[in-house]
Amino acid sequence: MVKQGVLPDALTKPFWDAANDGRLVIQNCKACNRLQHPPAPACSQCGSGDNLEWKEMSGRGKIYNYGVVHDCPVRLLQDDQPFNVAVIMLDEDPGIQMYSHLPGTPVDDVPVGASVEVMFEATANGQKVPEWRIVA
Amino acid sequence: MTTQNAPASMYRTTEGLGLWEHRGKVAAVGIGHSPTARRWDGKPETTMGANSILALRKAIADAGVSPDQIDGLVIDPVTTTGAYWPEGKPIPMDVVNAYNTTGDPLDGIAKLSAEWLLKNMPELENVKFTMYGTGCMSHAIVVAAQAVGDGLAHTCLVLKSWHNLEGRYYQGGANAEDAIDGTSAISRLWGTPASYGTALQFAEYCRKYGKSHDMMAPFMANSRRNGLMFPEGYWAQHRPEQLTPEDYLAARWIAKPASLFDNDIPIMVSAAYLFTTAERAKDMKQKPVYILNHASSRGRPRGITPTLDEVEAETGKTGRMLYEGAGITANDLSFENMYDGFTLFHQFHIEGLGYRGMKFGDALDFYQTDISIEGPNPVLPSGGNIGSGRSRFWMHTDCIQQLQGRAGARQVTGVKPETAVSGGPMPLGGNFTVWSASPD
Incomplete structure (x- = not known):
């Protein structure tokens, strides 16, 4: 993705x-x-x-909420539909939120409240972007 | 004449302001709509500009005034439903040249200036006041109401127009690029459709209060039913199909838990109203509908998207502002016409109002009761955007028509139409109006 x-x-x-x-x-x-x-x-x-x-930041947070995108307006992501988009709240301050595709998490099987940690993923031009994965 | 955006001083955005200083002194007296269409067909006579002129002329005729009596014009200059003129696509000069032009060839096609309207409506020879209320009709209404109350205009037209072009909305521009700027990327890299934020709030709402998406079905069916009794609307004009609970529950997801029908259908349409002073309205053709108050939400989320706590805090504040300035309570509302595009935030608006005594978390249960126009607790008698297509103004038209007693087949019968509220769009960020059949 x-x-x-x-x-x-x-x-x-x-x-x-x-x-x-x-x-x-x-x-x-x-x-x-x-x-x-x-x-x-x-x-x-x-x-x-x-x-x-x-x-x-520490790079740790919690899954606050999520939705499942089935009709994406961004051309490059349309072949990957449906996919999760979660909202992550940082442990340092829950008022600070970031989006995540939650790589590795099954679609629509997202544990709200679970702990996550940051990872960095390359985008189409090589620029890296913060992403998040669930930690045990 | 250079038209400016309305200054911040024209909006009522805080509690504690007391009664609106112009309470009951401004009235709506005329309504005009253009026909609806799914998209522009490319003809000069069906442009967004042409629709605008038609709606304005109908509102003037409906009010029974002569055009030379109009001295004010408040519009929203932004007309897109999400469709923008494609970069590099030739501009149809035959269409442009069918009208008196401004310096921008897309004026009247994919945007709208007050200058363009005045150049193409020579009968509006005495308009001295123009102003922009950008965003939607809800915005333009509060600006026009305040302008008439303040004496900036005496007889003022209010207009909102929409253009819709070929193609799927929001699929062009940056969304079709291989790379986007760093500021946009912070929130847009994840490919969320427009309804995603509302879907998130609804998901949290369902978890907090133990509700489900299925519980929206009666609201959806009621909205479409009401919309099919709105002859000015898209579904009534083009696709007179009821929306059954089964249809709704079987619809594909857009951003789960928002489905296809939770998203309104973009259309071409224009609407105009004529506002004047209560004094002038007394002897006009239509029964005046008085404005008791207007209030605006300017709440901003702290994070990347509003949380449910932020939504509920803001809608509650909006309700309190509306009642305070109008000098009424929730018990005085005959019905409500709060915004519904997206459907999944209508409950936030009406819970914030405390409509029929409801508290946060109550609305979806309320939807399981009689919410029809025949019952004692009408919900969205206009049908809103779900009932008639994306315009963000059916709710206002309906309030005026209901209080005038000329809503036709849609007329509420379970309550006496005396006082109503309409507005939107968003729980955080909207403009709202209290309407009344009486100035007192």
């Missing part, structure tokens, strides 16, 4: 560079001591862009 390639832009380049290095980083506002994802030019709480940094 190969995802579309990613063309990092100025806002998200640190996130994607870290993924290529096998690290998961999330934007953090030093003034608010608050993580935010997706990345933004300014802190969604204090509005300042001056105190944003990239903070490395």
